[in-house]
Amino acid sequence: MVQRRAAAAKPRSPVDRGRRATGATERANKLYDSLRNLIVRGQLAPGARIVETEVAERFGVSRTPVRAAFQRLEREGYVIASPTHQARMTVAPLTREDVGELLEIVGELEGLAARSAARLDEPGRETLAKDLTMLNAEFRRAASAKGAQPGKLYELDERFHRRYVEAGAGSRLRSLHDAVKPQAERYIRMYIALLLDTVPTAGTEHDVIVDAIRTGNGAAAQRAVQTNWRHAADRLVRAIDVMGEQGNW
Numbered sequence: 001m002v003q004r005r006a007a008a009a010k011p012r013s014p015v016d017r018g019r020r021a022t023g024a025t026e027r028a029n030k031l032y033d034s035l036r037n038l039i040v041r042g043q044l045a046p047g048a049r050i051v052e053t054e055v056a057e058r059f060g061v062s063r064t065p066v067r068a069a070f071q072r073l074e075r076e077g078y079v080i081a082s083p084t085h086q087a088r089m090t091v092a093p094l095t096r097e098d099v100g101e102l103l104e105i106v107g108e109l110e111g112l113a114a115r116s117a118a119r120l121d122e123p124g125r126e127t128l129a130k131d132l133t134m135l136n137a138e139f140r141r142a143a144s145a146k147g148a149q150p151g152k153l154y155e156l157d158e159r160f161h162r163r164y165v166e167a168g169a170g171s172r173l174r175s176l177h178d179a180v181k182p183q184a185e186r187y188i189r190m191y192i193a194l195l196l197d198t199v200p201t202a203g204t205e206h207d208v209i210v211d212a213i214r215t216g217n218g219a220a221a222q223r224a225v226q227t228n229w230r231h232a233a234d235r236l237v238r239a240i241d242v243m244g245e246q247g248n249w
Contacts, residue, residue, distance in 0.1 A: 046247025
């Protein structure tokens, strides 16, 4: 019997290569989102080690998207690479030094958004101010309720800030904000139980933001947001002094 020669593999077309590249990017992005969410919510604790092969096995993917996700997480400050094992990462610790810089950056970004929100036309400002006032009132009620739930307080505070950011931020500012804000969420979620007695002060600072936006005073709105986040950093530093830094070896 004459053995047939195996047909040569057909070269992949540029379209096929493009589809494969798109698929790989989507897998890496999805894995990045999953890992970042685990880190932000504390399910991957500060200081925890993450191994490339273990992540690939858990999520049912090859090591290539894991490596891409690791690189992005490292670039954005969520993980730290091992100096001796590039396939191993450590979840970034929560430290006094880092929280000051991080929340100052968040304050600058959200301050710009609030400044723009204060430039909306009068009906737009009134609607925004009304929404913010309702959210802040709910924030205060949740704090004063018996058995106040730290997670709910965080969500309400986040909704308050997100409302004026969405109203005032352009696409570039929003992209920067989306990259940085979850890092602040790590700190707030970890230490919020020690911040419950500071909610009245935070609520008053929120009132100043609302008033500045309602009256169309962009500079005052920007300053009020920056002040709120600067004070939040001070409050978190005090909480860290009590509870200790997380993830330092």
